[in-house]
Amino acid sequence: MTNRVLVVDDDKNIAELISLYLEKEGYDTRKVYDGISAIEEFKNYDPHLILLDIMLPGMDGYDVCKEIRKASDVPIIMLTAKGETFDKVLGLELGADDYIVKPFDTKELTARVKAVLRRSSLRQEKHNILEFTNLIINMDNYSITYNGEVMEIPPKELELLYYIASNSNQVFTREQLLDQIWGYDFIGDTRTVDVHIKRLRDKFKGDDPWSIKTVWGVGYKFEQ
Secondary structure, three states, rough: OOOEEEOOOHHHHHHHHHHHHHHOOEEEEEEOHHHHHHHHHHHHHOOOEEEEEOOOOOOOOOHHHHHHHOOOOEEEEEEOOOOOOHHHHHHHHHOOOOOEEOOHHHHHHHHHHHHHHHHHHHHHHHHOOEEOHHHHHHEEOOEEOOOEEEEEEOOHHHHHHHHOOOOOOOOOOOHHHHHHHHHOOOOOHHHHHHHHHHHHHHHHHOOOOOOOEEEEOOOEEEEE
């Protein structure tokens, strides 16, 4: 099967360059140059991965990412020329799988694409269900059932919860969680983990025999 990659960048030269290199690697590509077209082409093209520039006319990359995440957990790699920690963290919090800063080496770009697609493929092959009192984490259909009710939850929050819950009582640093869930060595602000943990805790407010604990000075663990 040939993987389809949607390239979204308002700089047509960059989009063309990315497409050329990816096609040399055996990918099928399609190019669009603004946010509105990205949403439309996502629906028509059904890509296996999206390379998404942040600064786009009409609808920026953040809003495009948010809109796509409402319907799909297709891997998204954000492209940014800014290189600021805020941009990277925000993109990841919205559900992006990785980011790469312009200007980038084309070999690095294709390596990132391969890595993200590989993680996505492994994720889809998993057939795991974790069950705790009042909580079922189902990785087959990417859902959580809490107190008998199915909850909507963003993919990265679900993956984070599944990972720490499947390693109950083990403490993970923020850096370890970033590497496991987002799949790269993050340099800089690690607050994206804190944000996701807070959102998870906000969803579970009952008197449960399990909890997401903070281990001060170290990180987090799922305790039961």
